[in-house]
Amino acid sequence: MQQIVNFIIKYKYFLFFLLLEFIAISFTIRSHSYHKSKFVNSANSITGGIYNRINSFKEYTNLKGFNQQLLEENTRLKNILAQRLIDSTLNSSQLIDSVHYFQKYSFISAKVINNKYNMRYNYLTIDKGSKDSIKLDQGVINSRGVIGITNSVSKNYTTVLSIINESSKINAKLLRSFHFGTLEWDGNDYNILQLNDLPIQANIKKGDTIITGGKSTIFPEGILIGTILDFNRKNNSYKSINIKLFNDMSAIGPVNIVTNFDKEEIQILEETTSNE
DSSP states (O other): OHHHHHHHHHTHHHHHHHHHHHHHHHHHHHHOHHHHHHHHHHHHHHHHHHHHHHHHHHHHHTHHHHHHHHHHHHHHHHHHHHHHHHHTTSOTTSOTTHHHHHOOEEEEEEEEEEEOOSSSEEEEEESOOGGGTOOTTOEEEETTEEEEEEEEEOSSOEEEEEEEETTOOEEEEETTSOOEEEEEOOSSOTTEEEEESOOTTSOOOTTOEEEEOOOSSSSOTTOEEEEEEEEEEOSSSEEEEEEEESSOTTSOOEEEEEEETTHHHHHHHHHHHHTO
16 A cells, blocks of 8 residues: 555656546547547447457357357258258148158258278267167268268267278269269278279269269268369270369268168168069
8 A cells, every 4th residue: 555655656746647638638528529529439449349359259169059050050951951842742732741751851960079081991970879860871961072871879979981981882973964983982092082883975074073873772862072083094994083072081070960761661672672
């Protein structure tokens, strides 16, 4: 306390000067509308900048919650779209409940909690399991394309056979034609896969988009995969076709697990046919 008193006594004239300056500035601002408006604008600019920084910090700390909300919303919209596409084909006389019967696909959101991408047989782990209706051999995708196929399921978690796994084989086709091939991985670059068994009649070029072919019960047709990076022809056939993935397989975030409602029916039918 004594130090404060000594400070005031020592600098009393300077402090008195600052007080008079403050009073003079206050009178100037109050008596002149121009100065007043400038002061208010300056104050608003300063406080606005402070509030903006505070809000930016709050938004940053809430990113996890925002991202989860966006993931859930995107999944909900995917399901609504899948339902409405089927609903548009129904007659008005049909029951609303029949929509759920005819809907072919649904989507469940999940988060990748572990991602192996630097081995020859890579897997991912997601935070959904059997309690969330996840089953074996379901497609896993995100907004950029194909991720993999569910491989083993526990109550709360699921491992996913990554597309960058030498055991992975996915039906794929050219976006601009009906030529099909098999998407595989040679074990080298984790962002470049190979499209095999594509017929020579497919007039491909660099930059062509590759999508899922829809010839399996795992992935819907039309899911993005990547673009043709380069290719070689030999003996009237394609020796190699390299596909640059849209996804960066070293940085996978939220995903969706695809449920095909017709899968069991198709499998039973195909097994019955093969046994005849």
